[in-house]
Amino acid sequence: MAYEVKLDVYEGPIGLLLSLIQAQSVDVYQISLTSLVGDFLSEIERRKQLDLEVATEFVLVAATLLEIKCRRLLPGDDLSDLDEETAFDDERDVLLARLLEAKTYRDISQVLSSLLTMGQRRLFRRVGLGPEVAHLMPDPLDRVSAEGLLAAYEALMARQSDSEMPATHVTPLPPMSLDQAREKISAHLGKVGVSTFDALVSDSSTRIEVVMQFLGILELYKLGEIEISQQAAFETITLQRLS
Amino acid sequence: MESRLDHEYSAEALSAAIEALLLVAVEPLGIEELSRLTEAPVRQCQAVLNDLCGEYQSPRRGISIVQVAGGYRFATKPEHFEVVGEYARETYDARLSPAALETLAIVAYQQPISRRRVSVIRGVNSDAVMRLLAVKGYIEPAGRGTNPGSAVLYRTTTIFLERLGLNSLGELPELGKYAPSLEIAEAFEAALRDESS
């Protein structure tokens, strides 16, 4: 089983998000969601390039972030389906709660760290029993045969393979970044001129790829490179290249 | 009950016996345990131990008896860290990465807790970090949950308390005091709500 673990990997998506928020500005009121989303996605991208497996959790958090961002980019607020709104609010609240929890543990881990640093200045004796009292200690090989030793070893090794990380816990990140999504949209519209969103994403197998391309469309729209039209909510979205 | 020394302990003999026990102990020894092992009354043990601790306070001594993790333990004095630390670095390396510290904080405050639950809170597979903490002796398995097929639960160890210089888990800093302030919470929320703020 070949896998590689790097220090970076130990930071979860919530921790990463918190790091990005704290790196972005000392004034938490100045946080920009747009650059937060960008930083988060490029960090996932970077990890992918390090040939690491990226946990599903990262993708889920990215999707939530993207959803939040999408809603802000949309002109007006026509997505007023109540159930959907509530679900969205819940998702955002969960993300917020997890962020605050992460911040709590991060702050308190600083306290533990300084306690450890101080505690380290005092070393405890761990040597235990000296040879002078060795004869007073029961013999670990009492009633143990060579076969017993083997049995203990094999039981230990069997237990070890049981505690292996389940392979299902992590899934590779779908191979699409925001940049790649924009390029794909431009190339697609360059070829066909006008397209539906469904046609654009017909070859995409994962939710995150679809979300990426949706976000790409919104960005190209903001840049004035494409026109978007839709008759009503949940109707077909039509894309047209401008210029 | 017959005393191990076949006669009443003199304070001096009891003190010496306790000193010997503390030298070989691999974990802090509580006063009840000392009393049981020496077969001397708790009160006498405590009195003798207090005197013994006092003796080691002398600046002539490089070691002292400290009360930690619910018991007593021989330890080097902090002023010799430079000399002792260099020798013991391999054996006593206490440094932890930020990820390991965060994981340790979660276990400390939510114990007993499964590896899986730690992973959920951190949002990332934390099995390797948990293993590191176990190998360093900061956490240990504490049995399984009550349901059939439950996962192994982990708790912090006496080594953890020793390294932090705490007498019990009750001395951990209060978690509530480190919860983000309302202002921070509002700012985070604003970041996730309004682009403009």
Add this chain to the structure above:
Amino acid sequence: MESRLDHEYSAEALSAAIEALLLVAVEPLGIEELSRLTEAPVRQCQAVLNDLCGEYQSPRRGISIVQVAGGYRFATKPEHFEVVGEYARETYDARLSPAALETLAIVAYQQPISRRRVSVIRGVNSDAVMRLLAVKGYIEPAGRGTNPGSAVLYRTTTIFLERLGLNSLGELPELGKYAPSLEIAEAFEAALRDESS
């Protein structure tokens, strides 16, 4: 060479530093090693150490500093063997017996092996068990790994072979299907090394 205390050691400070070193030392410390660690001259170290040994001769003390092959170490005095033995039996029966067998099995099949690696394989800190096995004479240091700063490696002893009635390590029962797990242990160890660096 500059002294760690930025001035000449007083005899008292040097004595305290040596006492601290002897408390945490896993192996007996030689006079040259004490001199190197404290950065004090061998002669001064020896003089201070002689005084220190004398102090611990007092019947008030339950422990003493003994000179063995290879150097000096703390030891319990013979008159407390009974009470210390009681502690040894209790600790051993309650906690260490299954752990000792497991640990010994790992050393037997994977020797030479470092303490840390044994801990990695068992998933819990195994330093105390390793020391007990060494005290019992079943394992012994077998030099260090080839890299600079490598940890001490351990192997089983002839006492171990005699106790099991084996003529050589080659007579250990052959491993079955679990042998490949070695790779898993190595992968974990690599991960842990990255993590702690």
